[in-house]
Amino acid sequence: MGKELKSYLGEKIKSCHFQKNEIVSKTGETCNRLYLIKKGMVRGYFNNGGIDITTWIDSENEVFTSITGFFRNQPSRENIQCIEETYCDYLEYEDYKYCLQRFPEMNHISRIMLEEYYMLSEHRVLLARIPNASNRLDYFLEHSKKAIADRIPRKYLASFLAMRPETLSRLLKK
Template identity: 55%
Template sequence: MTINNDFHKNLYIIIYLNAIVPLSPELKRFLGERIKKVGYSKGEVINREGEYFKKLCVIKKGIVRGYFMEANLDITTWISHDNEMFTSITGFFRNRPAKENIQCLEDMYCEYLEYDDLQYCIDHFPEMARLYRIMIEEYYLHAEHRAFIARVPSAQKRWQLYMENHSLDVINRIPKKYIASLLGMRPETLSRIMRQEANVL
């Protein structure tokens, strides 16, 4: 992990958030002083189950996944990529030990805001309170979509629903075993479905 706190390079989150809700000059200034930039290596585990994770991260480039171990099975619960946010829900929002591990699937570059700084922003800047509500809504929409896919009986339909919401460029960058785990199927099943669909095309 490498950290860079150069103010002039810590603009990505500000641009990202400002595209959602216009930020006041005061909030931009505060964020510019508090945002940190970090790089992680492919395969690196950013946070482990049982540890505290107090960062709200925006991915500038890279892919990261959440997962847990159950009876020696590695189970992927979510995958995030370029221009998306990620954190540990229990660790960040509830200040409790994380229930999942977080691992980079590529070399990754992101910027993050610490929990206390986010809370200060929510308390002192009205636009951040609005942003926070929007971010929570987006999280629940993504969680609802994952829950819906997980309950679809057909493995092929689960794959099709996943493809509808992800570009081929991103899908091709993710090891298929993690996509298969996320969709609740064996890697062999996903490979078979992909071959069948390729033959149809």
């Protein structure tokens, strides 16, 4: 990263803090911030028939936002909620866009970020296609950081793994 980009980001990146269970972004809102988690954990979820379905979970050193809200400036399709007290740095959309236009190295950084998003998306797609609850849990534990898995509230982990909390509890006892 060049000096000019570092200087610009140093001026534009802000810090924020969210309480446990605080909603960062709601379905239907436009999320105009790209967050980096310094400490804490967040989840993306949507509501289907009165049931919250967790679609992703991120923690320290991971970037999160509403994909449609941030990159397309459209209403978000999901909610984003802190599941721990969470400290983040963030960059506003207009500043992100300016960096892409003004600093060539920001395009390289964005490509790396996009690759990371795609790899995490692939992980979730593969996970969702495993028909057996026990095998889904095994796959998740094998491909996730153990310390992170232990911090996720069981009801959110069960939802993410597309199983009932009782099933997750039974499988974890084995």
